[in-house]
Amino acid sequence: MKKINVAVAGLGRIGKIHLKNLCRNFSDVQVVAVMDLLDESKTIADQFNIPVFVKDFDQLLAVPELDAVVICSPTDTHADYVVKAANAGKQIFCEKPLDLSLDRVKQVLETVKGAGVKLMLGFNRRFDPEFKKIRQLVLDDAVGDVQIVKITSRDPGPPPVSYVKVSGGMFLDMTIHDFDMARYISGKAVKEVYAKGAVMVDPEIGKVGDVDTAIITLTFEDGSMAVIDNCRKAVYGYDQRLEVFGSKGMAQAENNFPNNHKLYTKDGISGDLPLNFFLERYDASYNQEMAEFIDALVSGGEVPVDGNDGLLSIAIGLAAKKSMVENRPVTLTEIL
Numbered sequence: 001m002k003k004i005n006v007a008v009a010g011l012g013r014i015g016k017i018h019l020k021n022l023c024r025n026f027s028d029v030q031v032v033a034v035m036d037l038l039d040e041s042k043t044i045a046d047q048f049n050i051p052v053f054v055k056d057f058d059q060l061l062a063v064p065e066l067d068a069v070v071i072c073s074p075t076d077t078h079a080d081y082v083v084k085a086a087n088a089g090k091q092i093f094c095e096k097p098l099d100l101s102l103d104r105v106k107q108v109l110e111t112v113k114g115a116g117v118k119l120m121l122g123f124n125r126r127f128d129p130e131f132k133k134i135r136q137l138v139l140d141d142a143v144g145d146v147q148i149v150k151i152t153s154r155d156p157g158p159p160p161v162s163y164v165k166v167s168g169g170m171f172l173d174m175t176i177h178d179f180d181m182a183r184y185i186s187g188k189a190v191k192e193v194y195a196k197g198a199v200m201v202d203p204e205i206g207k208v209g210d211v212d213t214a215i216i217t218l219t220f221e222d223g224s225m226a227v228i229d230n231c232r233k234a235v236y237g238y239d240q241r242l243e244v245f246g247s248k249g250m251a252q253a254e255n256n257f258p259n260n261h262k263l264y265t266k267d268g269i270s271g272d273l274p275l276n277f278f279l280e281r282y283d284a285s286y287n288q289e290m291a292e293f294i295d296a297l298v299s300g301g302e303v304p305v306d307g308n309d310g311l312l313s314i315a316i317g318l319a320a321k322k323s324m325v326e327n328r329p330v331t332l333t334e335i336l
């Protein structure tokens with residue numbers, strides 16, 4: 001069988017993960033080229049025996065017989081690269097978010113549609129084994145009618161202020177995953193967003209106009225709700241928990257730990273801290289999302305997370321920003 005020829009753009013934290021998975025775990029994939037702006041990234045290409053390393057996206061697209069691109073470059077490059085790849089007829093996997101402007105996202109999605117190529121967004125948490133199980137329990141009606149979704153999502157530490165400045169703010173950079181999870185887990189459309197935010201961790205984050213701590217309430221179309229609790233710093237590590245409460249019961253996913261042993265003494269019970277950050281905690285999910293992208297390319301079927309999912313997560317993020325600034329609930333119809 002002919003292999004799928006894939007190229008990866010951007011070899012930073014997330015690009016390296018996708019490159020490793022594509023090279024090691026899929027027999028029907030061949031990574032034929034990679035791209036990054038930094039000279040030192042060539043060593044990563046060499047490490048994985050990638051024959052072509054370029055510093056320009058047009059050159060990457062010009063690689064002969066290229067089928068698909070995996071875009072892992074910084075957020076402000078996503079829209080341009082997706083448009084170029086779509087116009088070149090390539091299948092596309094793009095990291096979140098697609099862009100920080102809803103108008104731009106709409107234009108990009110039009111181009112993708114016109115080109116007739118697939119576009120999958122990197123909302124990896126949908127592919128986490130624990131969260132997938134919770135979604136299945138909801139689909140199986142094990143918790144009954146969903147009334148409340150609770151998402152706790154706290155990072156072990158804040159990113160540098162230089163990153164915060166260009167990230168689009170916490171809602172579009174970090175909470176965007178939780179917005180997507182609230183939609184995915186409930187299977188419902190969000191109608192209204194009410195967000196409160198504060199600077200509790202790093203005053204420098206406040207100085208560049210962002211928050212580091214927030215509570216966001218989402219109201220779904222049927223009146224049921226989700227509450228998301230975010231902080232850029234949890235001293236005990238990466239805190240990623242999920243709960244769905246419904247008419248028949250409750251389903252819960254706890255944190256993942258490096259091991260399960262505990263020490264019980266007269267002073268109390270102790271164990272290891274949760275897996276420290278996203279590269280470890282969501283390792284399995286990154287592989288599974290790529291597996292499902294490749295499956296869609298092989299079978300010609302639909303990708304499991306599409307451009308519209310990307311658009312809605314950004315719309316909810318923008319509604320959250322507006323809600324916090326104006327201190328009132330904001331409906332999605334005000335944004336879309």
Ligand SMILES: NC(=O)c1ccc[n+]([C@@H]2O[C@H](COP(=O)([O-])OP(=O)(O)OC[C@H]3O[C@@H](n4cnc5c(N)ncnc54)[C@H](O)[C@@H]3O)[C@@H](O)[C@H]2O)c1
Nearest residue numbers: 010011012013014015036037038072073074075095096122
């Ligand atoms: N799904 C997730 O869990 C997840 C996690 C982290 C990051 N992300 C997203 O992935 C993207 C990259 O984040 P990161 O943390 O890997 O960043 P990073 O800073 O670690 O890496 C970015 C890489 O892109 C390269 N680069 C810079 N400009 C480029 C350009 N114009 N073209 C190609 N490459 C370029 C940089 O040299 C660097 O190697 C961001 O959009 C981020 O939101 C997603």
